Amino acid sequence: MPPLDKRIKKFLKDSIRIAPKISGKGELSELRTGLVSQYPQTRKDAIKKTIQQMTLGKDVSSLFPDVLKNIATIDVEQKKLVYLYVMNYAETHPELCILAVNTFITDAQDPNPLIRCMAIRTMSMIRVDKILEYIETPLRRTLHDDNAYVRKTAVICVAKLFQLNKDLCVELGVVEDLVNALDDSNPLVIANATAALIEIHNMDMDAVDLSSLIQSHVSQFLLALNECTEWARIIILGTLSEYSAKDSLEAQDIIDRVTAHLQHVNPAVVLATIKVIVRNLPQIEYSSNSLIMKRLSSAFVSLMSTPPEMQYVALKNIRIILEKYPELLTKELRIFYVKFNDPLYVKLEKIDILVRLVDPSNLKQCTLLLTELKEYAMEYEPEFVSRAIQALSQLGIKYAQESFVSKVLDILLELLERQDTIKDDCCISLCDLLRHCPGNDKMAKQVCAVFNTWSNPEVLLQSDIAKCNYVWLLGQHPNNFSDLESKINIFIENFVQEEALTQMSLLMTIVRLHATLTGSMLQSVLELATQQTHELDVRDMAMMYWRCLSMPNNESLVNDLCQNKLPMISNTLEKFSPEVLEKLLMELGTISSIYFKPDSNRRKGKKYVQNIVKGKHIEELESMAKNEISSKANDDVLLDFDERDDVTNTNAGMLNTSTTLGDLDDLFDFGPSEDATQINTNDTKAVQGLKELKLGGDSNGISSGGKNNPDVSGGNIVSQDLLDLF
Amino acid sequence: MGNIFSSMFDKLWGSNKELRILILGLDGAGKTTILYRLQIGEVVTTKPTIGFNVETLSYKNLKLNVWDLGGQTSIRPYWRCYYADTAAVIFVVDSTDKDRMSTASKELHLMLQEEELQDAALLVFANKQDQPGALSASEVSKELNLVELKDRSWSIVASSAIKGEGITEGLDWLIDVIKEEQL
Numbered sequence: 001m002p003p004l005d006k007r008i009k010k011f012l013k014d015s016i017r018i019a020p021k022i023s024g025k026g027e028l029s030e031l032r033t034g035l036v037s038q039y040p041q042t043r044k045d046a047i048k049k050t051i052q053q054m055t056l057g058k059d060v061s062s063l064f065p066d067v068l069k070n071i072a073t074i075d076v077e078q079k080k081l082v083y084l085y086v087m088n089y090a091e092t093h094p095e096l097c098i099l100a101v102n103t104f105i106t107d108a109q110d111p112n113p114l115i116r117c118m119a120i121r122t123m124s125m126i127r128v129d130k131i132l133e134y135i136e137t138p139l140r141r142t143l144h145d146d147n148a149y150v151r152k153t154a155v156i157c158v159a160k161l162f163q164l165n166k167d168l169c170v171e172l173g174v175v176e177d178l179v180n181a182l183d184d185s186n187p188l189v190i191a192n193a194t195a196a197l198i199e200i201h202n203m204d205m206d207a208v209d210l211s212s213l214i215q216s217h218v219s220q221f222l223l224a225l226n227e228c229t230e231w232a233r234i235i236i237l238g239t240l241s242e243y244s245a246k247d248s249l250e251a252q253d254i255i256d257r258v259t260a261h262l263q264h265v266n267p268a269v270v271l272a273t274i275k276v277i278v279r280n281l282p283q284i285e286y287s288s289n290s291l292i293m294k295r296l297s298s299a300f301v302s303l304m305s306t307p308p309e310m311q312y313v314a315l316k317n318i319r320i321i322l323e324k325y326p327e328l329l330t331k332e333l334r335i336f337y338v339k340f341n342d343p344l345y346v347k348l349e350k351i352d353i354l355v356r357l358v359d360p361s362n363l364k365q366c367t368l369l370l371t372e373l374k375e376y377a378m379e380y381e382p383e384f385v386s387r388a389i390q391a392l393s394q395l396g397i398k399y400a401q402e403s404f405v406s407k408v409l410d411i412l413l414e415l416l417e418r419q420d421t422i423k424d425d426c427c428i429s430l431c432d433l434l435r436h437c438p439g440n441d442k443m444a445k446q447v448c449a450v451f452n453t454w455s456n457p458e459v460l461l462q463s464d465i466a467k468c469n470y471v472w473l474l475g476q477h478p479n480n481f482s483d484l485e486s487k488i489n490i491f492i493e494n495f496v497q498e499e500a501l502t503q504m505s506l507l508m509t510i511v512r513l514h515a516t517l518t519g520s521m522l523q524s525v526l527e528l529a530t531q532q533t534h535e536l537d538v539r540d541m542a543m544m545y546w547r548c549l550s551m552p553n554n555e556s557l558v559n560d561l562c563q564n565k566l567p568m569i570s571n572t573l574e575k576f577s578p579e580v581l582e583k584l585l586m587e588l589g590t591i592s593s594i595y596f597k598p599d600s601n602r603r604k605g606k607k608y609v610q611n612i613v614k615g616k617h618i619e620e621l622e623s624m625a626k627n628e629i630s631s632k633a634n635d636d637v638l639l640d641f642d643e644r645d646d647v648t649n650t651n652a653g654m655l656n657t658s659t660t661l662g663d664l665d666d667l668f669d670f671g672p673s674e675d676a677t678q679i680n681t682n683d684t685k686a687v688q689g690l691k692e693l694k695l696g697g698d699s700n701g702i703s704s705g706g707k708n709n710p711d712v713s714g715g716n717i718v719s720q721d722l723l724d725l726f
Numbered sequence: 727m728g729n730i731f732s733s734m735f736d737k738l739w740g741s742n743k744e745l746r747i748l749i750l751g752l753d754g755a756g757k758t759t760i761l762y763r764l765q766i767g768e769v770v771t772t773k774p775t776i777g778f779n780v781e782t783l784s785y786k787n788l789k790l791n792v793w794d795l796g797g798q799t800s801i802r803p804y805w806r807c808y809y810a811d812t813a814a815v816i817f818v819v820d821s822t823d824k825d826r827m828s829t830a831s832k833e834l835h836l837m838l839q840e841e842e843l844q845d846a847a848l849l850v851f852a853n854k855q856d857q858p859g860a861l862s863a864s865e866v867s868k869e870l871n872l873v874e875l876k877d878r879s880w881s882i883v884a885s886s887a888i889k890g891e892g893i894t895e896g897l898d899w900l901i902d903v904i905k906e907e908q909l
Contacts, residue, residue, distance in 0.1 A: 036810050036811055037811075038743050038744050038745070038746065038791075038811060039743065039744070040744065065804070065807035066807070068807075069780075069807070069808065072778070072779070072780040096804065096807075098776060098777060098800070098801065098804075099777040099778060099796075099801070099804055099807075100777055101776035101777045102775050102776050102777035102778055102779060102796065103777060103778070105773075105776075106779070134776055
């Protein structure tokens with residue numbers, strides 16, 4: 001018998017059972033006492049407090065072994081809490097996780113499906129290699145569980161396992177179980193198995209033959225589609241959109257089966273459905289097309305009543321689909337009118353859609369839109385106004401009739417009078433319009449009359465592209481400006497501060513007018529352009545002009561240079577190249593549809609990085625980083641060397657630039673290189689620069705070199721422009 | 727009112743309190759089998775325990791919280807996580823495994839040196855007596871150097887978890903000691 005006082009102390013201690021308090025001091029030890037208490041309720045309270053601390057962001061990882069002791073319990077709530085804790089801290093205590101293995105395995109056979117499910121989910125979630133050794137039995141058992149809920153969780157676990165340890169996953173052969181799960185009776189299991197297979201396919205292309213699986217399971221997907229949750233529906237619809245129908249009948253069948261989902265409340269389901277339909281649309285008979293178009297239209301109309309963020313996504317997707325099916329939605333123009341409370345990003349997209357949507361053969365519609373755009377141009381948000389002004393010129397050019405264009409011109413001039421801040425945009429737009437109607441002197445006079453009143457255009461105009469347009473206009477209609485020389489002189493004085501586009505434009509204008517201007521101007525601008533600028537393009541261009549002008553018997557050449565007119569522009573709306581468009585149509589509703597960049601090529605690089613870092617020790621990573629840095633340092637040295645080279649040997653420098661540009665193009669993987677490479681590589685960059693110079697071909701103000709716009713519509717015109725120039 | 731009294735009564739006699747008992751021993755000694763023999767009275771097929779099993783059983787008006795910890799070398803270091811508030815340790819030895827007797831002895835003595843286990847009673851099961859060539863309880867006791875233990879109530883019982891022999895006797899002794907010393 002222990003002594004009496006000891007027994008009394010013990011009795012007192014035991015009889016006062018309180019839930020552990022959280023005080024500022026030593027709370028961890030209080031929690032620990034609670035966690036190992038002899039009373040179940042106290043332990044549970046302590047776990048709750050621990051989780052509470054955890055969610056507050058405090059580090060309670062030191063309690064790991066004590067919390068883990070409570071994992072074996074029949075109380076579902078407590079089990080869930082402990083699992084939650086284990087999930088959170090397993091990575092900081094990988095060696096202790098092994099103590100939970102037995103419980104995981106036992107729980108995976110629990111009569112309660114909730115617990116079975118929880119066990120396998122947590123087990124696959126913990127990123128601890130030691131645990132994975134023991135996952136086989138519970139995973140197999142749950143994959144063939146009687147309960148669909150457990151099965152649907154287990155199939156996802158296979159994908160997780162694959163990510164954590166691919167070799168083990170292959171060795172266990174659970175991927176085959178996954179494939180079998182596609183024939184499951186439960187739609188949720190089918191959807192999750194599909195999602196898991198897609199994940200695995202994304203991680204390793206060779207692990208599963210996804211496309212053939214999709215081919216052979218289309219009927220299952222279509223059956224499951226109607227009876228599952230939103231999430232599952234999105235997955236199944238996404239998978240269906242990967243499938244190419246064998247014939248028009250099958251395509252029609254698929255479209256019929258999915259059409260009902262166009263009315264779903266969830267916009268993601270609607271978008272996924274649209275994707276499936278768009279995918280199968282080219283295959284079906286033309287006769288049934290109009291009905292489907294009508295349905296698609298109404299689906300988009302309903303998407304326009306969702307929150308702004310979703311509207312934005314919908315608008316971006318509409319933009320892509322419109323390019324393929326311009327007849328879609330023409331009757332619904334009004335839906336896209338800007339509302340006063342739309343956020344800016346939605347407004348801008350809406351204007352874009354409006355201009356694309358409007359039917360150029362319908363005068364009434366165009367006139368309505370014109371008044372609408374005019375209203376927008378009088379709003380207060382600068383970006384919005386600027387976009388509206390741009391849209392006005394786009395609309396005028398799209399409608400293509402001179403009377404309409406002059407109406408647009410009047411509106412722009414009226415706006416210009418009303419406001420000072422929009423000079424840049426108006427200048428660009430007006431020049432666009434003039435380029436559309438090159439023969440119309442009345443318009444030119446009108447525009448020039450306004451520009452003529454500006455006393456200091458070099459200061460009034462802010463952006464490079466606007467100045468560039470202005471200078472171009474000076475060169476085109478010198479007779480409509482009074483005091484031409486002083487206007488040009490201002491620009492010459494500031495030549496060094498101007499950006500490349502303006503410099504080039506100025507060069508062109510002065511060469512064009514050199515017969516009428518004082519001789520020293522030409523000389524000084526050529527000198528400035530060859531000596532004072534760092535822009536290779538400007539320098540090349542100046543050199544070229546200089547050489548042309550100093551050639552003997554050059555009259556016809558100079559004449560060509562000076563008298564040449566740029567071709568008329570008939571469309572200022574950007575277009576995707578056909579390949580990009582096809583890719584984007586396949587990727588509707590994904591992030592690529594927002595950026596208009598197909599993602600097929602983006603993926604590989606990302607994976608590579610992941611594989612490098614995973615499963616390496618810190619030392620290895622450190623040495624990797626060091627290597628990386630040192631190799632980068634070498635690159636830097638190389639670059640320096642190149643620059644020096646540049647100064648001494650222009651030719652080599654230029655070659656170098658063009659290769660860099662080539663790299664850039666590879667990086668963005670878009671069309672522009674294709675029109676550039678037709679011409680001598682040495683001129684690559686000049687071509688790019690000139691492309692911008694086509695004054696209004698696209699007034700987006702894209703900076704030279706970093707051409708990250710999928711649009712290549714201007715490509716042909718540019719080369720044409722260039723040839724004309726020579 | 728009645729509730730209050732009964733809960734006070736519970737506390738006085740500790741019937742709501744759980745007694746913590748650890749079952750330790752080298753791997754393959756039969757710990758899990760003993761645990762389930764105690765709980766459901768049957769022999770279950772077991773796999774090596776990675777981690778632990780824990781079962782609550784009522785025995786002679788006491789609630790016992792019995793922890794069976796895995797005996798693999800890799801898990802043994804983590805036994806110490808479970809030592810706190812332990813009323814008794816049941817150490818299971820495979821009586822046929824003469825080669826590893828010294829290992830078992832080392833583990834046992836190492837464990838008993840722990841501060842947290844100073845008050846814990848010790849019951850040793852010389853298990854697998856049904857097997858031919860099994861050492862007797864006294865031989866095992868000698869191998870484990872049990873006589874050296876001071877200031878601790880200990881006992882060794884020859885048992886066979888498969889046949890169910892010796893288990894209840896051992897537990898009876900343990901409960902008596904615990905009741906006497908710690909309640």
